[in-house]
Amino acid sequence: MASIARRRPPSVPGTHFRPGAIETGTVAFIFHRITGVFLTIYLMTHLVVIGQSVRSKEAFNAALHFVGQPVFVFLDAGLAGIVTYHALNGLRIVGFDLGWGIRRQKLLFWIAVVLAVAVFLASLIAAHELL
Amino acid sequence: MAQVQVKVLRYDPQRDAEPHHQDFTVEYVTATTILDTLVAIKEFQDGSLTFRRSCRQGICGSCPMRVNDRERLTCMTRVAEVIGDNGGELRIEPLANLPVLKDLAVDLKPFFDKYRAISPHIIHAATRELPEKEFRMSDERTTHLQQFGACIQCGACYSSCPIVATDDDYLGPAALAKAYRFANDPRDDGRTERLNLVGDEAGIWRCHTIFNCTEVCPKGVEPTYAIQQLKRMNVRKRLGFG
Amino acid sequence: MQHDILVIGAGLAGMRAAVRAAEIPKINVAVLSKVHPLRSHSGAAEGGINAALTPEDRWEDHAFDTVKGSDYIGDQDAIEFMCEEAPAEVYWLEHAGTLFNRDKAGDLDIRAFGGAVRPRTAFVHDITGHALLNTLYEQLTARGISVYEEWFVTRLIVEDGVCKGVVAWDVINGGLNVIQAKTVIMATGGNGRIYHGRTTNAWSCTGDGMSLAYQAGAPLGDMEFVQFHPTTLKSNGVLLTEANRGEGGYLRNALGERFMANYAPEKMELGPHDLVSRAETIEVLEGRGIDGCVLLDITHLGEAKIMHKLPSTRELCEAFLGIDPVHEPVPVRPGQHYTMGGIRTNRYAETEIHGLYAAGECACVSVHGANRLGANSLLDTLIFGRVAAERAAEYARSTAYQTFSDSWLTSEEERIKGYVGRTGGQKLATIRNEQGIAMAEGMGVFRTPERMQRALEKIKELQERVQQAPIDDKGAIFNTDLLGAVELENMLEQAEIICLGAIARKESRGAHSRLDFDKRDDENWMKHTLAYLGEGGPRLAYGPVTVTHYQPEERKY
Numbered sequence: 001m002a003s004i005a006r007r008r009p010p011s012v013p014g015t016h017f018r019p020g021a022i023e024t025g026t027v028a029f030i031f032h033r034i035t036g037v038f039l040t041i042y043l044m045t046h047l048v049v050i051g052q053s054v055r056s057k058e059a060f061n062a063a064l065h066f067v068g069q070p071v072f073v074f075l076d077a078g079l080a081g082i083v084t085y086h087a088l089n090g091l092r093i094v095g096f097d098l099g100w101g102i103r104r105q106k107l108l109f110w111i112a113v114v115l116a117v118a119v120f121l122a123s124l125i126a127a128h129e130l131l
Numbered sequence: 132m133a134q135v136q137v138k139v140l141r142y143d144p145q146r147d148a149e150p151h152h153q154d155f156t157v158e159y160v161t162a163t164t165i166l167d168t169l170v171a172i173k174e175f176q177d178g179s180l181t182f183r184r185s186c187r188q189g190i191c192g193s194c195p196m197r198v199n200d201r202e203r204l205t206c207m208t209r210v211a212e213v214i215g216d217n218g219g220e221l222r223i224e225p226l227a228n229l230p231v232l233k234d235l236a237v238d239l240k241p242f243f244d245k246y247r248a249i250s251p252h253i254i255h256a257a258t259r260e261l262p263e264k265e266f267r268m269s270d271e272r273t274t275h276l277q278q279f280g281a282c283i284q285c286g287a288c289y290s291s292c293p294i295v296a297t298d299d300d301y302l303g304p305a306a307l308a309k310a311y312r313f314a315n316d317p318r319d320d321g322r323t324e325r326l327n328l329v330g331d332e333a334g335i336w337r338c339h340t341i342f343n344c345t346e347v348c349p350k351g352v353e354p355t356y357a358i359q360q361l362k363r364m365n366v367r368k369r370l371g372f373g
Numbered sequence: 374m375q376h377d378i379l380v381i382g383a384g385l386a387g388m389r390a391a392v393r394a395a396e397i398p399k400i401n402v403a404v405l406s407k408v409h410p411l412r413s414h415s416g417a418a419e420g421g422i423n424a425a426l427t428p429e430d431r432w433e434d435h436a437f438d439t440v441k442g443s444d445y446i447g448d449q450d451a452i453e454f455m456c457e458e459a460p461a462e463v464y465w466l467e468h469a470g471t472l473f474n475r476d477k478a479g480d481l482d483i484r485a486f487g488g489a490v491r492p493r494t495a496f497v498h499d500i501t502g503h504a505l506l507n508t509l510y511e512q513l514t515a516r517g518i519s520v521y522e523e524w525f526v527t528r529l530i531v532e533d534g535v536c537k538g539v540v541a542w543d544v545i546n547g548g549l550n551v552i553q554a555k556t557v558i559m560a561t562g563g564n565g566r567i568y569h570g571r572t573t574n575a576w577s578c579t580g581d582g583m584s585l586a587y588q589a590g591a592p593l594g595d596m597e598f599v600q601f602h603p604t605t606l607k608s609n610g611v612l613l614t615e616a617n618r619g620e621g622g623y624l625r626n627a628l629g630e631r632f633m634a635n636y637a638p639e640k641m642e643l644g645p646h647d648l649v650s651r652a653e654t655i656e657v658l659e660g661r662g663i664d665g666c667v668l669l670d671i672t673h674l675g676e677a678k679i680m681h682k683l684p685s686t687r688e689l690c691e692a693f694l695g696i697d698p699v700h701e702p703v704p705v706r707p708g709q710h711y712t713m714g715g716i717r718t719n720r721y722a723e724t725e726i727h728g729l730y731a732a733g734e735c736a737c738v739s740v741h742g743a744n745r746l747g748a749n750s751l752l753d754t755l756i757f758g759r760v761a762a763e764r765a766a767e768y769a770r771s772t773a774y775q776t777f778s779d780s781w782l783t784s785e786e787e788r789i790k791g792y793v794g795r796t797g798g799q800k801l802a803t804i805r806n807e808q809g810i811a812m813a814e815g816m817g818v819f820r821t822p823e824r825m826q827r828a829l830e831k832i833k834e835l836q837e838r839v840q841q842a843p844i845d846d847k848g849a850i851f852n853t854d855l856l857g858a859v860e861l862e863n864m865l866e867q868a869e870i871i872c873l874g875a876i877a878r879k880e881s882r883g884a885h886s887r888l889d890f891d892k893r894d895d896e897n898w899m900k901h902t903l904a905y906l907g908e909g910g911p912r913l914a915y916g917p918v919t920v921t922h923y924q925p926e927e928r929k930y
Contacts, residue, residue, distance in 0.1 A: 016296040018343075020200030025342025025355075026293070096340050096359045097366075103356070105342060145848050162608055162693065174802030178845030178854040183412075185575040188611045188689060190503055191412040207692050232545060233851040239409070252511035253470035264426075265467045267479040273472055274681070277497065280472045280504060284411050318470060 028089055028109045035086040042079055073127050081120030088112035132158045133218065135210055137168055139180065140224040142231050150231060152222075153177075165205035165213065165223065166194055169235070182235035189349060192285035196235055197224040202287035204349040226290035242286050245302045249310040249328055254321030266318045279312035279357055281350045288344035288354055300333035304344035304354030307335060311357035314364060323368070330365040338362075377769040378402040378762065379539065379554035381526055381582055383410035385502075385751065386733025387560035388509035389758030390765075395516040397766045405521040405541060405552070407577065407856075410510050414562055414575045415733075415754065418502025419614035419685070420486060421494035422466075422751040424459035427483060430493050432456040437923060439749060442488040442645050443713075443742025444883035445925040446595070446899060446918045451720035451738045453921060455749075455756045462755050463495050471508045472497055474682070484682075485619045488645040488746040488930070492619075496748075499614050499685045505751060521552075525856060526581070527789060529557065529729070530781050531589040536728035537775040540785045544856060547849030549789065551782050553774050556728045556765035559586055560758060563712045563734040567864045567871070569809020572709035573605050573612035582735045584863035586716040587870075591724045592903040592914070594737035596714035596867065597874035598884050600745055601818050603649040604669050605708030606693055613669060613686050613705060615747040618642040620682050622671040624653070625702060626661040637930035644930040647744040647884040650707035654818045657706070666704035675699075707818050711750060713741040713884065714871070717903060717916070722761035728772070730765050732757040739901065742918075743883020792858050798841025801858055808835055808861075808868060816871055820887040829872035836865045870904045870911045877913055878902060895925045 017026055052063040066072075092108045095101040101108055137157050142150035155176055157168045166184055173180045183193040189207040196205050198213055199222050214221055229237040255261070288304040289295055295303050302310075310329045313319050329335050335358050344354040378394045380387045383406035394402035406413070425432040436456040440447050467473055467481065473495050474482040485492040497504035513520075521541065527549065528540040538553040564580025565572035572578070587593050603624070604613040618624070624642050626632045636652040637644035644652075653667045671679060671686075676699045679687055690698045716731035718724050718738050724731055733754040740753050808831075815828020839861060846854035880894035881887055903914040 016293040018197075018200045018291070023343060023346045025340065025346070029339055029341045093340055096355075097362050099360055099363045102353075102359055105340070105355075143848060144850050173854070175800060178801070178843075178857075179848065181846075181851050181853050183408075185408055185412050185577045186414065186417050187576065187609065188417065189692070190417050190500065190685075191408075191414070191575065193408070193412045209692075236851060243409075247514055250515075252515040253468070255468075261468055264464055265473070265481050268475055269479050270475045270477060273475045277472050280497075280507065281500065283416075283503070313470075316470060318468070 024106045024109055028092070031085060032089050032093075035082045038082050039086060074124070077120050077123035077127065080123040081116045084119040085112050085116035088115060132160060135159050135168065135214060135218065135221050137172065138220060138222040139169075139172070139235070141180075141234050143179070144233060159210045161209070161211055163210050165196070165198055165203065165208050165210060165221070168210060168221070169205065169223065180235075181233045190283060192283035195226060195285040195287040195290070195349070197227060197290065198222070202226065202291045202347040204285060204287065207349060226286050228290050228292070228295045229286065237286075239286055241299075242289050242303070242305070243284075245306040246284065246309065248302065249306050250321060250325060251306075251309050251313065253313065253316065253319050254324070256320035259320055268317060272315070272317065276312055276316060279308050279352055282308060282352045283350055285349065287347045287349060288352075291343035291347045293341060293343070294337050294339060298333070298337060301337045302329065302334050304358065307338070307361060308352055308354040308357040311361050314361065326361070326365050326368055329361055335361045335365065374550065375538075375553035375774055376401050376403045377555050378558060378765045379552060379556070380404045380558045380560055381539070382406060382413070382560035382562060382733070382735070383520060384413035384415035384560060384562055384733060384754065385505055385509055386754035386758035386761075387413075387558070388513050389755045390558050390560060390732060390762040391518050392509065392512045392516065393759045393762035394766055395518050397762070400766045400769060402762075403519045403521065404513070405524050405526065405539075407523060407525045407544065407581070409522055410513065410520060411506060412577070413506060414578055415751075416503045416506040417573070417575060417612070418505075418751055419499045419612065420616040420619065421484060421496030421501045421748045422463060422505070423486065423489070423493050423746070423748040424463040424495060424752065425456065425493055426460050426463060426481060426495060427491075427493065430491055432459065434490055435459065435493060438489050439740065439746055440742075440923045441926070441928060442744055442746040442749075443739070444744055444893065444928055445742065445895070445923070446739070446882065446901065447742030448720065448739050448919040449921040449923060450919045452740050454720055455740050455752060458756050459752055462752065462759075466505060466508055466755075469508050469512055471504050474498060484616060485643060486746070486748045487615055487618070487643045487649070488640070489643075494619065494748045496616065498681065499616050499683050502751060525859070526585055527859065528781065528785050529585045529589040530777050531726055531729070532775075532777055534590070534726055535775060536589070536726050537777050540781055542789070544853075545851050547852070549782060549786050555769040555772055555774060556730065558722070558761045558765055559716055559729065559731040559735055560733045560754075560761075561735045564864060564867050565709045565712070567808060567868045568709040568812050569805055570610050571809060571813040572610050573602055574709070579860035579864050580712070580735065580867050581860060581863050582731070583715055584866050586724060586726070586729065586731065587866070587904070587906055589726060589729070590906060591726050591729060592717045592905045593867070593870055594714055594717035594901050594903055594916070595739060595743070595874070596712070596870045596904060597878055597902060598713035598743045599709060599816060599871065600646055600711040600713060600884050601650040601707035602646055602710035603653055603707050604705040605710070606689070607664070607666055607704060607706055608693055610708045611689055611693060612708075612710065613689065613703065614683070615646075617669055617671050617683060617686055620671070620678065621674055622669060623673075624649070625668045625670050626656045627663045628661055632656050632661070632667070640930040645744055645746060646710070647886070648930060650818050651886055653707055663704055666706045668702035669698070669705045670702040671698050672700060672702065711745055713737065713739065713743065713745055714874075717901070718757075721764045722757050723764060728768060730761040732761040737901070743885060789855070789859070792855055793844050793847055795841055796843050798838055798843065801839070801842045801844075801861055804835050804839050804842055805861055808832065808865060811835075812868060812871070816875060818886060820875060820885070822876070822887070822889055825872060825876045825887075829869065829876065832865060832868045832872060836869070839865060873911055873913060874902045874904060893928070899925065
């Protein structure tokens with residue numbers, strides 16, 4: 001039989017993260033990426049705010065006043081939680097690279113999540129009179 | 132006998148531009164496996180349904196597929212396990228990250244190319260003297276390596292890895308686990324060569340410890356574990372600790 | 374495409390042959406396999422590989438155990454050769470990286486297996502076949518040996534008793550091709566799927582190589598000797614390794630008795646396969662079975678030992694029965710497992726056709742005679758795979774490529790195209806199922822003349838009916854429907870030969886047990902059955918057994 005011309009066969013479309021079957025490790029990875037993005041945005045914002053001090057006393061005070069609004073207290077509590085998660089998950093990953101904790105990866109993820117939520121709530125409570 | 136609605140992703144290269152789902156109804160009991168349903172469809176409903184299978188006991192690696200989005204060895208997975216008591220849908224699709232040849236059969240050449248890329252065999256240095264009988268090797272070391280030697284090269288891990296999905300060059304979990312198995316075998320003299328092979332951009336450093344491979348491996352190989360150990364071994368080698 | 378040596382089949386025998394051939398200078402070797410090499414059924418072997426490795430053992434004892442196990446129609450020159458070479462072959466595997474289990478001192482751990490006077494089985498917990506298959510594939514890869522992956526040979530090209538090549542189907546891309554070869558080594562494995570679900574064998578075990586050689590004029594030997602393994606699962610035929618018993622497991626009947634005391638008082642559960650299968654069948658027939666099964670009991674071995682030496686047994690029981698063998702006995706029954714018969718060769722893997730060799734389960738050397746000892750098959754495949762390559766290389770060096778007519782290809786194309794047009798009959802699956810039922814009933818552990826005759830008649834009827842079985846898949850690409858039809862016809866051909874051989878052999882020997890002639894008859898039947906392709910069907914002939922040192926004795930365990 002003559003050989004049959006074929007189009008290049010398709011791959012199954014990129015369900016990279018398999019929406020129907022997401023597991024703990026994937027969630028940890030996605031959270032780490034998202035918290036990383038948030039932290040980067042925060043860092044840039046923070047530099048802009050603090051950087052106002054180079055301009056003038058008034059500009060700096062205005063900036064601090066702006067970020068003293070209640071909504072920012074909420075965002076700051078969130079930030080504390082995000083930092084906690086990103087740091088603890090970061091340690092979890094560094095542990096893996098050193099050969100530690102690989103077989104306890106799900107437990108370590110949940111510890112990071114629980115502590116991040118705890119820090120978020122504690123921050124809200126501690127700052128409640130500012131809200 | 133209960134019935135299950137099976138949605139199978141079909142693709143006929145001679146007729147279809149894209150893969151598409153086709154519905155079948157199949158009877159099943161508690162013991163019925165996913166592979167059993169595919170066989171039932173092929174034998175009595177549509178003989179053109181194409182898929183690979185051989186041993187039906189989880190050792191040959193022919194039959195992994197995506198079942199409701201998750202990689203499974205279809206001969207060892209029961210229908211009841213997947214659809215639960217509510218009798219949901221059963222969707223069967225081929226492995227991801229590999230070109231589809233026809234229906235549920237994929238082209239494993241890229242997978243095996245990466246297997247070959249890590250020199251998957253014992254390397255003896257010219258200076259190594261082969262004993263008359265067996266090399267002596269501890270029971271502990273053997274048991275440890277047997278876990279990684281248990282790999283049946285089915286491709287489930289490769290299909291589940293999001294890094295493989297986004298990077299054609301990434302060696303993938305199975306090849307890296309195999310590299311670890313050799314790098315830790317006292318009878319092998321290729322350790323340095325292998326660590327160099329896996330220690331580059333397309334190797335161990337692409338692993339972000341997402342753990343999908345470990346979750347889906349039907350033989351408990353834990354490729355993530357192997358890859359992290361390779362990272363550690365690689366760093367130690369570069370820092371001079373051997 | 375042309376090769377000095379073309380190996381058909383990429384299991385242990387095929388890959389061992391290719392690896393050996395690649396070491397021989399100026400020999401070009403290629404492998405052809407209908408499944409990826411790592412999918413070969415050699416990978417499902419579980420228990421271990423025999424060799425006289427310990428100081429207290431001798432290869433001569435291994436040889437005697439094998440001869441006795443074969444019920445005295447194994448060819449003793451081949452058996453002695455195999456047993457003498459065995460230790461070196463095991464060390465070769467170990468040096469190549471096989472992860473054999475170790476004892477506390479770090480040396481190869483040895484376990485007991487059926488029919489052996491002392492333990493001599495090296496193993497990789499209960500996935501020895503998988504481990505060896507991987508070692509061989511690693512060696513194949515290291516040497517860059519090319520593989521025609523997922524190709525299927527439809528015809529051997531043999532003219533005037535000389536093998537010249539093959540017509541092979543590229544299943545994935547479609548289309549038949551001719552491959553010229555100075556020598557062909559057949560290593561296509563067994564044909565257990567003739568028994569359909571009542572076998573430990575994979576779907577791929579359809580004995581195609583045996584049919585190819587038979588159609589080309591080589592005789593098939595001893596096809597009636599079909600081994601039933603005592604511990605298979607009733608639901609799907611899956612094997613639970615003999616190692617379960619080798620590590621100390623028991624077989625119990627419904628009354629909880631270790632019934633093997635009545636059949637093999639000395640070896641008990643470690644009698645040879647045929648004896649234990651018969652014992653189980655009798656227990657069930659006499660009402661001491663449970664739902665057609667007996668019980669395999671490893672509960673007393675303890676979880677630690679089971680996880681170290683028999684972990685996949687546990688996995689299989691849990692997956693297919695929902696039973697944890699650590700805590701509960703497992704119901705098992707005899708199932709087809711191995712074919713002692715196959716392409717007749719001498720001890721150099723040579724067939725009657727020049728340039729055609731055979732090794733492994735598809736061959737009948739014969740090292741297993743009327744019954745194979747457990748853990749001897751992994752050994753057989755490697756020893757004779759290697760020998761086949763050495764012999765084939767020698768022959769290839771002294772011969773040129775042979776030409777042949779284009780009509781081989783065109784007539785095969787016509788023949789295969791003819792399948793796709795079939796219509797009007799029952800489905801292939803129906804015919805396959807009926808074949809399995811007929812063989813399980815007529816060609817089982819115990820045979821009677823009436824049941825054997827019924828099986829033969831049913832097989833012949835199915836050979837007619839399959840001619841009308843429609844094929845749904847009319848496409849050229851990866852047509853597994855068509856492949857199934859070709860395999861089924863090959864199986865029906867072999868099934869007929871099994872039936873004829875069994876009906877003709879008026880004695881009981883090894884795995885061939887008949888109720889009307891229930892004793893071994895050395896005077897008339899110590900010979901090999903040979904089946905040749907004749908006018909209108911198989912023609913039976915008989916050939917002598919090679920005896921060197923061991924005269925037949927009563928076979929008691």
